[in-house]
Amino acid sequence: MDDLIDEFLEETNENLNILGGTLLDLEKQPNNPEILNEVFRNFHTIKGSGGALGFSRLQRLAHAAESVLSKVREGKLTVDTSLVSLILKVIDSVKQILEYIAANRAEPEQEFVDLLAKLGQYAELPDQIAVQQTAQTLEPSTPKESGGTDRSAASSNGTNSIRVKLSTLEDMMNITSELVLIRNQLLQILKSQENSAFACPLGRLNKITTNIQETIMKVRMQPVKTAWTKLARIVRDLANKLGKQIDLKMIGEDTELDRQVLELIADPFVHIIRNSIDHGIESPDVRKSVGKDAVGTITLNAYHESGHVIVEISDDGAGINTAKLKEKLLTKGTLTQKDLEKLTDDQINQYIFKSGVSTAAEVSDVSGRGVGMDVVMTNINKVNGAIDLISSPGKGSIIKIKIPLTLAIAPVLIVECNNDIFAVPQTNVLEILFGNAGKKHKISHIDGAKVLVLRGEMLPLVSIQDVLNLSPSKKEGYILILQITHSVFGLMVDNLLDTEEIVLRPPGSVLKGIKVFSGSAILGDGRVVMVIDPNSIAKRASIGDTKDVQSVEIFNDKKLVPILLFKNFNGETNAVDLKNISRMEKVRKSAIENSVNGYVVQHNNVIIPVVFDGETNNSFLFLIILQKDNIGVAFATPEVIDIIDADLEIQQISRKNGYLGSAVIDGITTDVLDSDYYLNIKDFKAIPSGNNVATRNTKTKLKKILLISSNNKEISDLQEVLRENFDMTCATDIHEYSGELPEVIIIGEYINQSNCLEVAQKIKTGIPKLNPVPLVKLFLNASKQDVALGIKAGILRYIPTKNKQTILQSLINLIASRQSPGGD
Amino acid sequence: MQCNTKQIMTFRISELLMAIDVVFMRDVLGKREYNEVPLAAYGISGIVNLRGNIVTVLDIENIINANNQPHNRLYNIVFDLNSELFSLAVDEIGEFMDIKTNEIEPVPNSIDPSVTAVSSGVIYAKEKIFLLLDFEKSIKLLLQNIETGE
Numbered sequence: 001m002d003d004l005i006d007e008f009l010e011e012t013n014e015n016l017n018i019l020g021g022t023l024l025d026l027e028k029q030p031n032n033p034e035i036l037n038e039v040f041r042n043f044h045t046i047k048g049s050g051g052a053l054g055f056s057r058l059q060r061l062a063h064a065a066e067s068v069l070s071k072v073r074e075g076k077l078t079v080d081t082s083l084v085s086l087i088l089k090v091i092d093s094v095k096q097i098l099e100y101i102a103a104n105r106a107e108p109e110q111e112f113v114d115l116l117a118k119l120g121q122y123a124e125l126p127d128q129i130a131v132q133q134t135a136q137t138l139e140p141s142t143p144k145e146s147g148g149t150d151r152s153a154a155s156s157n158g159t160n161s162i163r164v165k166l167s168t169l170e171d172m173m174n175i176t177s178e179l180v181l182i183r184n185q186l187l188q189i190l191k192s193q194e195n196s197a198f199a200c201p202l203g204r205l206n207k208i209t210t211n212i213q214e215t216i217m218k219v220r221m222q223p224v225k226t227a228w229t230k231l232a233r234i235v236r237d238l239a240n241k242l243g244k245q246i247d248l249k250m251i252g253e254d255t256e257l258d259r260q261v262l263e264l265i266a267d268p269f270v271h272i273i274r275n276s277i278d279h280g281i282e283s284p285d286v287r288k289s290v291g292k293d294a295v296g297t298i299t300l301n302a303y304h305e306s307g308h309v310i311v312e313i314s315d316d317g318a319g320i321n322t323a324k325l326k327e328k329l330l331t332k333g334t335l336t337q338k339d340l341e342k343l344t345d346d347q348i349n350q351y352i353f354k355s356g357v358s359t360a361a362e363v364s365d366v367s368g369r370g371v372g373m374d375v376v377m378t379n380i381n382k383v384n385g386a387i388d389l390i391s392s393p394g395k396g397s398i399i400k401i402k403i404p405l406t407l408a409i410a411p412v413l414i415v416e417c418n419n420d421i422f423a424v425p426q427t428n429v430l431e432i433l434f435g436n437a438g439k440k441h442k443i444s445h446i447d448g449a450k451v452l453v454l455r456g457e458m459l460p461l462v463s464i465q466d467v468l469n470l471s472p473s474k475k476e477g478y479i480l481i482l483q484i485t486h487s488v489f490g491l492m493v494d495n496l497l498d499t500e501e502i503v504l505r506p507p508g509s510v511l512k513g514i515k516v517f518s519g520s521a522i523l524g525d526g527r528v529v530m531v532i533d534p535n536s537i538a539k540r541a542s543i544g545d546t547k548d549v550q551s552v553e554i555f556n557d558k559k560l561v562p563i564l565l566f567k568n569f570n571g572e573t574n575a576v577d578l579k580n581i582s583r584m585e586k587v588r589k590s591a592i593e594n595s596v597n598g599y600v601v602q603h604n605n606v607i608i609p610v611v612f613d614g615e616t617n618n619s620f621l622f623l624i625i626l627q628k629d630n631i632g633v634a635f636a637t638p639e640v641i642d643i644i645d646a647d648l649e650i651q652q653i654s655r656k657n658g659y660l661g662s663a664v665i666d667g668i669t670t671d672v673l674d675s676d677y678y679l680n681i682k683d684f685k686a687i688p689s690g691n692n693v694a695t696r697n698t699k700t701k702l703k704k705i706l707l708i709s710s711n712n713k714e715i716s717d718l719q720e721v722l723r724e725n726f727d728m729t730c731a732t733d734i735h736e737y738s739g740e741l742p743e744v745i746i747i748g749e750y751i752n753q754s755n756c757l758e759v760a761q762k763i764k765t766g767i768p769k770l771n772p773v774p775l776v777k778l779f780l781n782a783s784k785q786d787v788a789l790g791i792k793a794g795i796l797r798y799i800p801t802k803n804k805q806t807i808l809q810s811l812i813n814l815i816a817s818r819q820s821p822g823g824d
Numbered sequence: 825m826q827c828n829t830k831q832i833m834t835f836r837i838s839e840l841l842m843a844i845d846v847v848f849m850r851d852v853l854g855k856r857e858y859n860e861v862p863l864a865a866y867g868i869s870g871i872v873n874l875r876g877n878i879v880t881v882l883d884i885e886n887i888i889n890a891n892n893q894p895h896n897r898l899y900n901i902v903f904d905l906n907s908e909l910f911s912l913a914v915d916e917i918g919e920f921m922d923i924k925t926n927e928i929e930p931v932p933n934s935i936d937p938s939v940t941a942v943s944s945g946v947i948y949a950k951e952k953i954f955l956l957l958d959f960e961k962s963i964k965l966l967l968q969n970i971e972t973g974e
Contacts, residue, residue, distance in 0.1 A: 178876030420860060468862035508871070508880040509908055510966055514863045520871055520878045528859050528873045 021229045030079035064119035065090045183209045184524045221256035224302045227266040238277045245295040255302040268376040280317030314398040320391040353377040416495040423531040433479040444669035452490045458651040462541040463492040482534045565641040569614025580675035582627035612636040626675045702727040709748025721804040749778040760793040828925045834918030843954040851902035866890045867966045879909045888938045
């Protein structure tokens, strides 16, 4: 019984799919008796087999539909849109029942009363009224050219196909590949033997095996039509819902694709079509006003091209609203205004394939969430396909999908690493380079990562040994340049062995966890090989999200800016934009002094913090003085190279503070200094060397500080120095203060030791809310003993008053260090 | 009490005497050259082509000890678990025996819990004690190695 039901379900589902398409044909050609008969026959079959299995509701529904159709056959009713809609609803309900049966092995309780009643109405309608009704609606359903007219003729010839279980097919595939392997082995043996008696029969075996293999591959092929039939229904329903008139044309629907591929790209078709209907095709009024035919056309075209199947989905709608898309991208923060200016409209249009992007003004149940096109991209990538979009405003858009014929057989490159072999899919390989560094391309190191400079472009470089945790190899082998979804990178391997066509097998259950392999395969000589997944390799090597980099690379207009090239203490070339440099000076190494807050240099009686990042034996150093507003910071370097005009195009965003990233300047990979970073440093400890200071001008809300002092001169002096950076309040005693919590409490220079300790004591025991506030003491002369006692009492820092600037600097640093986690 | 009989095959891996239920067994093969799989969990020695099937080679000792020690084992026992083929590398093949299911005793507490984790009992036969290997439990332990290994 179960088998019978399964068979029934399978058969009926297939019938229903065909029926859906046939009905739409009938709508277009209401007077074609052949099509009508086929629809009728289909319902009759469903009724019959449903009844035989005791599914009475199914039988009743099919019977009701049949009654209506028989009226049509007798000429008492004419086919119109509402009738077709009704029958389509019947199909939906039948599908619903089938789903229920599949899950529960019994019919659902639901009685389709409404639907049956409506069908009954139609069937019992007096003849004249029915004719009248249809006369009114006849006009929009005038016969139109259809791609599927010959369908009824084809299927009425009877079927000369049989149903085969998928698993049987897969078994056949596997057995065949085994046969191929044995054949290969035999041929190998034959080569070593001259004048063998086996030569002739083996030759024949060879040929037949190839034939079998090809035939089996053919069995897996299905016409693209199977994925398209449901589209016709979607177009009809959506167009009706949105009040649009759309004609769906299909060309090349018999083009065949591997069923695995077809399954994966069926969804993308739906999403693209939905988009075309919702956003592409305009409403009839709009279309008429711009001089187009009121009926929009969506064309599906499938054809072969150089080993791939190309599917084109074109519409004659409005095309993509690039202006709206730009707006969307801006508000979403995907791109900045600057990016947009640099991109052509075509490049911007490609962004519709990114997640979360939609030009729809509001989200509807049709589209607008920006998810659909993302699905398209993901699935197309899964089948190693490519997608292209051409949109001409006002004229329509074409989406071109390039799909490999089959996933089952993939051309791969066999590479060798430490005597292990791996396969790399050839679809990802852009080019292959010899690995000897320093020839035509250069391998540099940035942030400890390898980078390949190839024709002025910078590519991340990964060694296969590193990614796979193999022992490092000494060989300078080859570099494969691999294209992955969002970027390009280089993969270093020891040796290239061969190219081969493989049958990709999914990885075993215990190997699935290793993401870097997409599966395994058996080579012609019987060896097994793991197949590398370049996307996962990139992810593992955290080349990852190089989208930003890519968008930078698209920009073509090179802006030349004057830059200063200099060496850092590791001998690497660095660059900095000249516009931030106020001057350069050659100083003795001894001029750089070590203060409490790191290295400083005196310049025109002003103390400037120095970024002195490294060790050197040179007695002279160059100071690059960066300046902005009143803030200055010096950058020490052992050697200044040159000032040149160069394109400061950052190709690799830096992960290290203080650097914008890396650019190729004069063919050399150069780290570019982020001068703003040094000028805006909050916390000097964050400077890589850990020994540097910088001033900061807090433009935001000024930090509150409290000064305890009764000396008017001191108060006014400090006020002047600190005004820019702090909001200072004064009090003669800590108890007097009742304002908001200050960032720092300063005990003035003229408060003597005992009073100072008293203040600290009072805060500690009497005012708990001030406990976490750092306490500092200004001093001119203080004995070691006093300082020790003070610190014991809770004073955090003693600041000398000799130089007022030092006080400011100390306070800034103190606050900054307390704000940064782990500071102080 | 039910007294079903079972056929088992005994084998040796290093110092461990083990036995498996023959219903899982598909093949016993000599030594095979296998391909190592980088980044694989402890206990996965590699993959090998067995008559057109790609089979994962397991090493029970490495599963138990959670390491990737290379061993030079002379035999492969191919077994089928949920219609996926695996191969078990062993040092020595013993013999087939019929046992009664009530002869299977629980694994003594004194044995290393990792060893217990791959077996479903012990059998005393021919004056030796054999550990009855449980494939499903072994795979489970192996997959734990993946989780903790990364």
